[in-house]
Amino acid sequence: MNDTIHLLTRHRSERSFQTRSVDEELLSAIIQTGHKAPSAFNAQHISSVVVRAPETRQRIAELAGGQPWIATAPVFITLIVDFHKTAQGVARAGAEQHIHRCLEGMLAAATDAGIILSTMMTAARSLGLGVVPVSGIRANASAMIELLQLPEKTFALCGMALGYVLHPAAQKPRLPISSFRHDERYDPHAIAPAIGEHDQAMLAHWQRQQRPQPQSWSSSVGQRYSHNYRPQLRNQLRANGLDIE
Amino acid sequence: MNDTIHLLTRHRSERSFQTRSVDEELLSAIIQTGHKAPSAFNAQHISSVVVRAPETRQRIAELAGGQPWIATAPVFITLIVDFHKTAQGVARAGAEQHIHRCLEGMLAAATDAGIILSTMMTAARSLGLGVVPVSGIRANASAMIELLQLPEKTFALCGMALGYVLHPAAQKPRLPISSFRHDERYDPHAIAPAIGEHDQAMLAHWQRQQRPQPQSWSSSVGQRYSHNYRPQLRNQLRANGLDIE
Known part of the structure; x- marks a missing residue:
């Protein structure tokens, strides 16, 4: 191009x-x-x-x-x-x-x-x-x-x-582009199959990289996004004069 | 380059x-x-x-x-x-x-x-x-x-x-780079002179563009940032399931 x-x-x-x-x-x-x-x-x-x-x-x-x-x-x-x-x-x-x-x-x-x-x-x-x-x-x-x-x-x-x-x-794999690009309006049906495909792709990626414990995308996002992994952030910003009312 | x-x-x-x-x-x-x-x-x-x-x-x-x-x-x-x-x-x-x-x-x-x-x-x-x-x-x-x-x-x-x-x-002027790039640590003394210079540059820019009411950077940021110009945003996001605790 x-x-x-x-x-x-x-x-x-x-x-x-x-x-x-x-x-x-x-x-x-x-x-x-x-x-x-x-x-x-x-x-x-x-x-x-x-x-x-x-x-x-x-x-x-x-x-x-x-x-x-x-x-x-x-x-x-x-x-x-x-x-x-x-x-x-x-x-x-x-x-x-x-x-x-x-x-x-x-x-x-x-x-x-x-x-x-x-x-x-x-x-x-x-x-x-x-x-x-x-x-x-x-x-x-x-x-x-x-x-x-x-x-x-x-x-x-x-x-x-x-x-x-x-x-x-x-280069790390990405979710299929069908879950990133929507045309005219959001298509909720595009997401689930894309995640299924990406979970496999990430497992294969980590295996190629010889990571001891290969993890699917769902597993890694599940681990991280199920809790506030930076709980102190809001108070630390507030202490420096930044807040969200 | x-x-x-x-x-x-x-x-x-x-x-x-x-x-x-x-x-x-x-x-x-x-x-x-x-x-x-x-x-x-x-x-x-x-x-x-x-x-x-x-x-x-x-x-x-x-x-x-x-x-x-x-x-x-x-x-x-x-x-x-x-x-x-x-x-x-x-x-x-x-x-x-x-x-x-x-x-x-x-x-x-x-x-x-x-x-x-x-x-x-x-x-x-x-x-x-x-x-x-x-x-x-x-x-x-x-x-x-x-x-x-x-x-x-x-x-x-x-x-x-x-x-x-x-x-x-x-292309719109920018605050002098002295206010954008700090080396090793933040230099608070760089800001005020940079703003003074930029206020003049923005007035000159708008005059070149023949804007009826040329406005300095301080004046435009003062107008916008002195209040919550999108006060409904937080509630509209909350209504769609997004919030900041």
């Missing part, structure tokens, strides 16, 4: 990196693509913190629940939901910010962060680097706030490790 | 489209890139609804608060936060889903939706199409649920209109 489509359809989350550093020129180009990404109402409520220092990456690797690739890859970029920045604009307009206490604000910011994360992952991959997106930093939101010295009304939503790949990862 | 970086740094939200249709082959390639995008814990809690029917696009244009380009562009893709799909996987594992009632679930899904939206916008632009991301459909969440016949535990988070551009848009 074209090189960009080719790149995008071949996304794999890499978890094995060389320690070789990433040139500042490349890093700067990557971050500029995120900076130019669209933002709802031009609110620009996302910031980034670029971490190269090994001891900080080691700490993030621990806070993210033990993700050694964050310590190995030479760069980790954290995306910050930043209602501290917008609050200053609101104050300049002579008003007081309220949106950081609303579901709408959270959804707008998380969507924009996803847009920026994806943009920068694509940019990095187009430059020959490997990336892995990371949501695990939400497991210890307060500690991330402290580590990166984040001000009130902000938190670290997600991030990405990037660097030169050591052992390339395999 | 390279074509992908060039494309990404030149993002503009297009709001003027030809009525010329988009070939199914192109559309399919675009959607496949979104389908292959990364998903936290491989949960794949996002679905899409592709709308070509003019009367449905006309209705979405109205529900999104009056966005005529949704009716003009030949295709509108809605991204659905889909905890209906994951609930079926959880049930197969013999458990009951809880994550759709948690802040963590919402943040994970909205981030993934942003990743998919960005991936598909980049794919579309690489094929010579123009795109505009749309969050306005959250203004009438219940009506979108009804229109697209979305099942329980789902809602329409965001979307994109795409098509061939008629009158190319100008």
